[in-house]
Amino acid sequence: MATILIAPLPVPSHVNSSLRIARSLQKRGHRVIYLGIPEIEEELRAEGFEFSAVFGDIFPRGKIAELRVTSAKLRGLRLLWFLRGQIREINKVFRRMVEGELDEHFARLRPALLICDEKLRHLSVIAHGLGIPVLQLNGTIPPELIPAKPGTPRGPGRGDVIPGEKLLMALGLVPRLNPTLVQLARKHGYPLKTTPRGQPVLDRSLSPELLLCPREFAEVGGQSAPGEYLYLEPCIDLERREAEFPWERLRDDRLLVLFALGTLADGSKLNRRLLEAGFAAAAQRPEWQFVIAVGSTGDPAAFKVPPNVIAVKVAPQLGLLRKAAVMVNHAGTNSVKECIYFGVPMVSIPLQFDQPDIGRLVEHHGVGRTLPPPEVTADRLIAALEEVVRNPAYKRACEALRLHFLQAEASWGAAGPIEEFLTRRTAAPL
Numbered sequence: 001m002a003t004i005l006i007a008p009l010p011v012p013s014h015v016n017s018s019l020r021i022a023r024s025l026q027k028r029g030h031r032v033i034y035l036g037i038p039e040i041e042e043e044l045r046a047e048g049f050e051f052s053a054v055f056g057d058i059f060p061r062g063k064i065a066e067l068r069v070t071s072a073k074l075r076g077l078r079l080l081w082f083l084r085g086q087i088r089e090i091n092k093v094f095r096r097m098v099e100g101e102l103d104e105h106f107a108r109l110r111p112a113l114l115i116c117d118e119k120l121r122h123l124s125v126i127a128h129g130l131g132i133p134v135l136q137l138n139g140t141i142p143p144e145l146i147p148a149k150p151g152t153p154r155g156p157g158r159g160d161v162i163p164g165e166k167l168l169m170a171l172g173l174v175p176r177l178n179p180t181l182v183q184l185a186r187k188h189g190y191p192l193k194t195t196p197r198g199q200p201v202l203d204r205s206l207s208p209e210l211l212l213c214p215r216e217f218a219e220v221g222g223q224s225a226p227g228e229y230l231y232l233e234p235c236i237d238l239e240r241r242e243a244e245f246p247w248e249r250l251r252d253d254r255l256l257v258l259f260a261l262g263t264l265a266d267g268s269k270l271n272r273r274l275l276e277a278g279f280a281a282a283a284q285r286p287e288w289q290f291v292i293a294v295g296s297t298g299d300p301a302a303f304k305v306p307p308n309v310i311a312v313k314v315a316p317q318l319g320l321l322r323k324a325a326v327m328v329n330h331a332g333t334n335s336v337k338e339c340i341y342f343g344v345p346m347v348s349i350p351l352q353f354d355q356p357d358i359g360r361l362v363e364h365h366g367v368g369r370t371l372p373p374p375e376v377t378a379d380r381l382i383a384a385l386e387e388v389v390r391n392p393a394y395k396r397a398c399e400a401l402r403l404h405f406l407q408a409e410a411s412w413g414a415a416g417p418i419e420e421f422l423t424r425r426t427a428a429p430l
Helices: 012-027 038-046 063-073 076-099 101-109 121-129 165-170 177-188 269-284 317-321 333-341 355-365 378-390 392-411 415-427
Strands: 003-007 031-036 050-053 113-117 134-138 209-211 229-231 256-259 289-293 309-312 326-329 346-348 368-370
Touching: 003 012, 003 101, 012 031, 012 038, 012 113, 012 134, 012 333, 012 415, 031 038, 031 101, 038 050, 038 063, 063 076, 076 101, 076 121, 076 177, 101 121, 113 121, 113 415, 121 134, 121 177, 229 415, 256 317, 269 289, 269 309, 269 378, 317 333, 326 333, 326 378, 333 346, 333 355, 333 392, 346 355, 346 378, 355 368, 368 378
Parallel strands: 003 031, 003 113, 031 050, 113 134, 134 209, 209 229, 256 289, 256 326, 289 309, 326 346, 346 368
Antiparallel strands: none
8 A cells, every 4th residue: 555645734724624534545554644844743643643744943843833822912013023033934944945855855755645735835846856646635615616706805816916025025024935936846847837917836737636525515616627626525534632621511402502713813803803792692692502712822711701601712613513503613614514514504704814715605505694704793693693593594505515525425535536546647657
């Protein structure tokens, strides 16, 4: 069997979305090794996987968590200066990539396949130069597959240019992502493509994207070209470890609302305001029970918590979705898929990145309501929750998509399309 290297972006949502794939491949007899910075090593070893650490001198264990806490406390010029220092560290990583540090790493591990996060595209270019087949792991839905809705914001596309990017790069305020990608492409003979806006992108015919869902969930705005994407099952890892929780405090005679806005919302003023709206909404429905997660850097004691609320830092989402009637989430891809998997309709509040696009999917499929963050108040949140809970159409839409999820799991699983790709790619000359 093959040695397969998996390199996720080192944030919880991206790591979590890779676990089901890794377990599926491992159960098929493949050797699975995770590649990444030490920040995620302990978690992945605890899940039963081998781990190969890189750039540990620049980003040692605990560094990312420390940066998140520090940046949440800073404002203005102090925050700018702090971020500038961290971008210098990221640029060190890029320099060492160009110098060949990862080439040596790949040569030692000798993988038959690299599965890397599509945001770590530099690794794809290096692997191509070494003759290693690559699949890009996309934890969300590409924006080109989702129809735009007039008058609503759209998440950033792959070819979007940061205004004044060259100046910001010269000032050390933006990492050297694209210049490094071009350098690596020249070194490794990778034929980069260019967007209409002049941004370099990978060729999906060389390294297709793995989409962690059935085609019926993603392709609502038109069909993709053959070979661009490999569709899997929803890849929800039901075996993953979850946070401890006072389960004895839940009451079976009350409707349960789960409120969690993801791991990247911590520390912002907007997140604080939305949480306060959640607690105020809960106070308006004492006959319901709420579980509200305030975030890993938050403090439940900092909020006015009504008696019908269990406030925690991090909630065991999978366990609670088995009991919840509705979830308030941030339109994160993983959270939306997990709601559908358990047949739980939702109220989504898209905050950033791809979340406005995923919020459009929520409404397109009829599995919930989407509220723009500036419009969220306790009253509007309660009105949306009431609508989703009382109208059975939302539950029916969840159940219809859930069937596609379960059929995808039963028919080909996570490992099947990956093994087929590996067989085709290794049989053909690179």
